[in-house]
Amino acid sequence: MEWQDVRRRIDEGEERHTELKTELQELYNESLAHFMAGMGFMERRGRGWLIMRREMQAFNGTEPELLHDEPNQFVRVTFLLDPQT
Numbered sequence: 698m699e700w701q702d703v704r705r706r707i708d709e710g711e712e713r714h715t716e717l718k719t720e721l722q723e724l725y726n727e728s729l730a731h732f733m734a735g736m737g738f739m740e741r742r743g744r745g746w747l748i749m750r751r752e753m754q755a756f757n758g759t760e761p762e763l764l765h766d767e768p769n770q771f772v773r774v775t776f777l778l779d780p781q782t
Contacts, residue, residue, distance in 0.1 A: 699724075700728075757778070759780045762774070
């Protein structure tokens with residue numbers, strides 16, 4: 698399904714609004730990731746989280762903290778510089 702089709706179906710007010718919004722976001726995210734990989738901004742796709750966890754463990758023995766803001770579909774990642782604070 699193309700993003701234009703998803704957008705049109707949302708605008709027409711179908712009951713699947715939430716599902717279509719998610720599909721549109723996934724298409725957007727995929728397009729953004731493809732662009733960033735093509736421009737050389739990423740070494741590989743899909744490994745970032747594993748690398749961040751490994752590097753934080755090596756740095757100070759902690760893991761990044763995740764906070765998922767579900768209504769807004771955002772994820773906040775916190776990297777602790779000092780695990781004592």
